[in-house]
Amino acid sequence: MFSKIVKTSIFIVASATILVAGSFNAQAEKDRLALQHYMLAKFKNPVANRAEYFPYMPLHILKTQYAKNLKLSDFLLGSYAYDLDARKQYTELNEFPPYVFNVSHGEKLYNTKFKNGKSFKDCFPNPAIKGNYPYFDTKKGEVITIGLAINECRVKNGEKPWKYGKGKLADLDGYFAFKSRGQVLNVTIPNAAAEKAYNAGKKYYYSQRGSLKMSCATCHVQGAGNKLRAESLSPLLGQYNHFPVYRLKWQALGTMQRRFKGCNKNQGEQPQKLQSKDYRDLEYFLAYMSNGLKLDGPDIRK
Amino acid sequence: MNRRKFIGIGAGVVATALVLPSQLSAVDFRKKDAKAFADKDIKSALKDLYGTDATIKGGVSISAPDIAENGAVVPITVSTDKANVKSIAVFIEGNPEALAAVFNVPATSIPKYALRVKMRKTGHIVVVANVDGKLYTNKKLVKVTIGGCGG
Amino acid sequence: MRAIAKLKNGITTVRAMAHHPMLSYLVAKKKHKKAKFITHLTAKYNGQLVYDLYSTQFLSKNPYIQFAFKGGKKGDKIVFYWIDNTGESKTSSAKIR
Numbered sequence: 036m037f038s039k040i041v042k043t044s045i046f047i048v049a050s051a052t053i054l055v056a057g058s059f060n061a062q063a064e065k066d067r068l069a070l071q072h073y074m075l076a077k078f079k080n081p082v083a084n085r086a087e088y089f090p091y092m093p094l095h096i097l098k099t100q101y102a103k104n105l106k107l108s109d110f111l112l113g114s115y116a117y118d119l120d121a122r123k124q125y126t127e128l129n130e131f132p133p134y135v136f137n138v139s140h141g142e143k144l145y146n147t148k149f150k151n152g153k154s155f156k157d158c159f160p161n162p163a164i165k166g167n168y169p170y171f172d173t174k175k176g177e178v179i180t181i182g183l184a185i186n187e188c189r190v191k192n193g194e195k196p197w198k199y200g201k202g203k204l205a206d207l208d209g210y211f212a213f214k215s216r217g218q219v220l221n222v223t224i225p226n227a228a229a230e231k232a233y234n235a236g237k238k239y240y241y242s243q244r245g246s247l248k249m250s251c252a253t254c255h256v257q258g259a260g261n262k263l264r265a266e267s268l269s270p271l272l273g274q275y276n277h278f279p280v281y282r283l284k285w286q287a288l289g290t291m292q293r294r295f296k297g298c299n300k301n302q303g304e305q306p307q308k309l310q311s312k313d314y315r316d317l318e319y320f321l322a323y324m325s326n327g328l329k330l331d332g333p334d335i336r337k
Numbered sequence: 338m339n340r341r342k343f344i345g346i347g348a349g350v351v352a353t354a355l356v357l358p359s360q361l362s363a364v365d366f367r368k369k370d371a372k373a374f375a376d377k378d379i380k381s382a383l384k385d386l387y388g389t390d391a392t393i394k395g396g397v398s399i400s401a402p403d404i405a406e407n408g409a410v411v412p413i414t415v416s417t418d419k420a421n422v423k424s425i426a427v428f429i430e431g432n433p434e435a436l437a438a439v440f441n442v443p444a445t446s447i448p449k450y451a452l453r454v455k456m457r458k459t460g461h462i463v464v465v466a467n468v469d470g471k472l473y474t475n476k477k478l479v480k481v482t483i484g485g486c487g488g
Numbered sequence: 489m490r491a492i493a494k495l496k497n498g499i500t501t502v503r504a505m506a507h508h509p510m511l512s513y514l515v516a517k518k519k520h521k522k523a524k525f526i527t528h529l530t531a532k533y534n535g536q537l538v539y540d541l542y543s544t545q546f547l548s549k550n551p552y553i554q555f556a557f558k559g560g561k562k563g564d565k566i567v568f569y570w571i572d573n574t575g576e577s578k579t580s581s582a583k584i585r
Contacts, residue, residue: 367527367528367542374544409549411548429546433513433514434546436544437546438541438543439541440539440541441540441542443538444536445536445559446538446539447499447555447556449556450555451555452547452552452554453551454546455546
């Protein structure tokens with residue numbers, strides 16, 4: 036009888052500990068699943084759900100140019116998931132993607148020795164590491180993104196840091212992304228400080244900003260599937276996974292941090308310096324929202 | 338989505354700055370019809386390229402998007418079902434010069450070509466196939482927008 | 489030149505991309521550079537031309553081409569050549585798979 040009470044107590048204490056340990060991502064999990072639920076419902080049948088989700092889209096466009104019954108994995112294509120004419124062009128360009136030279140260059144950079152004889156291989160023995168980023172460094176108490184890690188490696192080895200948005204860093208990011216294709220995104224929230232960073236990123240995402248008073252969510256949650264002038268707005272779900280991105284507008288490969296800068300400008304707000312705390316918390320939040328989906332960078336976008 | 342791994346594809350043997358004399362084409366359009374490349378409108382370019390702007394509608398297919406994702410990279414495919422095609426010319430309405438590309442069609446070549454072109458603004462892609470002196474043509478309207486976020 | 493050449497049912501299909509900025513006059517002026525674009529691009533099989541393009545500044549950066557010709561044998565080479573308006577040229581090859 037006594038042993039039974041002890042066993043039960045131990046069991047209750049043990050499960051309580053597990054619950055406490057996992058609770059840092061409890062709300063984040065709710066957010067993530069709510070986003071999936073929303074997006075799947077939104078794009079299940081655009082024609083039938085026009086009033087609720089696409090009130091300003093002409094019916095004939097929804098009928099003839101929109102896909103329906105989108106699965107989770109479809110969201111990796113961004114607006115190409117639902118915009119059929121744009122998807123045709125994407126498919127054609129993907130026959131021979133413009134980023135092939137960037138990825139080859141990235142591979143070359145990965146293997147090039149620093150002045151001290153070491154190379155990126157010493158920091159990243161296996162180039163298929165995109166799935167490990169971003170992560171919350173519990174010792175440093177901050178979010179570490181892939182861009183930050185690349186430059187940390189350079190500085191540690193006596194080299195000057197690269198620019199965070201494009202060029203060599205983007206090419207190396209592209210090489211890592213290419214090697215990491217197929218990995219399932221699994222960002223974790225290990226402690227209270229990490230949960231704070233997640234919440235900061237989430238708050239940034241949903242806050243109105245700039246002269247146009249638009250939040251990220253205005254376009255990529257509520258606006259997803261709708262048009263902003265001539266742009267087919269892409270959904271938040273699956274957005275992190277395809278970076279770095281070969282944007283046809285840039286005619287170049289660019290990182291996620293570079294896109295933040297562009298989006299801020301479009302919102303009518305002065306952008307921050309790349310890899311600022313806000314931008315890193317934002318990247319952390321964005322990545323978490325796409326947990327469970329596969330990585331498929333680099334990719335082509337408009 | 339069928340995406341291929343391109344890293345493993347070798348660039349092959351590369352020799353730079355070596356102009357091989359044996360690159361003889363059936364027609365060197367840049368030598369013979371240099372003026373055609375400078376013409377601003379399609380009619381003049383056609384006249385300078387083929388000696389006439391009289392064309393027969395049909396016999397040529399164009400695959401191009403309705404709305405270009407980006408005017409700098411518009412993927413198109415041009416083809417003709419006619420036999421004895423000598424050359425195929427691609428014109429782009431609205432570009433600073435009308436002529437964008439001319440293909441000589443060698444004997445064993447299948448007259449179907451895909452390429453990616455620059456379009457400055459909304460306009461037609463006009464393709465003309467020279468079939469033993471007869472000019473067959475078709476055109477496709479492509480809308481080129483300045484995106485809201487693209488700016 | 490990055491190229492994939494595949495033989496199927498007696499027809500060889502080639503998809504290739506040249507590494508070239510294809511800088512148009514307009515963009516070159518803005519960047520204070522000289523316009524630079526491929527003017528002639530060819531492909532040969534067994535010494536015979538199978539692709540012969542006279543191009544302009546209006547081909548996209550890193551121009552992509554796709555074409556097919558009757559014939560070809562696995563393991564044989566296709567030889568590419570391009571020359572641009574500045575006189576620079578490049579030759580490369582790819583094996584038919």
